[in-house]
Amino acid sequence: AQSVTQLDSQVPVFEEAPVELRCNYSSSVSVYLFWYVQYPNQGLQLLLKYLSGSTLVKGINGFEAEFNKSQTSFHLRKPSVHISDTAEYFCAVSFSFGNEKLTFGTGTRLTIIP
């Protein structure tokens, strides 16, 4: 069975500092990987996804993530955060064979300190 682990439930970061949000997954088959963001009082929005090809994926708002198959990780990074990045971030996986249901981690709440 698939599972997703986000070890950090809360991450405080100073404005303009870099940030890394960690995500590890477990699966016996190939997976697709996603990062979603939920801004206050809004729905989930896709930040980026890894389907195949280059292991470094660039998303919206300056975020990027790197797929590491040997470490089963898909960490999210941004070199310089802004106040507007304050949100909850969710890592998710789905099977590669047409089963689209997403398995989510517990989320990481990113707080930007001015």
Place this chain on the structure above:
Amino acid sequence: EAGVTQFPSHSVIEKGQTVTLRCDPISGHDNLYWYRRVMGKEIKFLLHFVKESKQDESGMPNNRFLAERTGGTYSTLKVQPAELEDSGVYFCASSQELSGGKNNEQFFGPGTRLTVL
């Protein structure tokens, strides 16, 4: 183009009552999903419709939950009777028809926050 909409945004009911949540997917999206997040925990899959058919309902917690998608457009999720542990945020998502095994992006609605007292 309108996104996924959900109604109501909030619902507060007493234990034993019935509640019906509604989801309107993006027009033309055949796939519709329901997810739930219980406070502090992960977002969990409930079920998946392809048009009006239930493709996968493995995540439905018990028979107090009934999901329908008549006509393959909007969907409803009814909880009857509601229990305290049903409290949480219910998300709906939709995606286009799968093509060539390609995983299509799921677009999420803002969720319905359900509180059972």
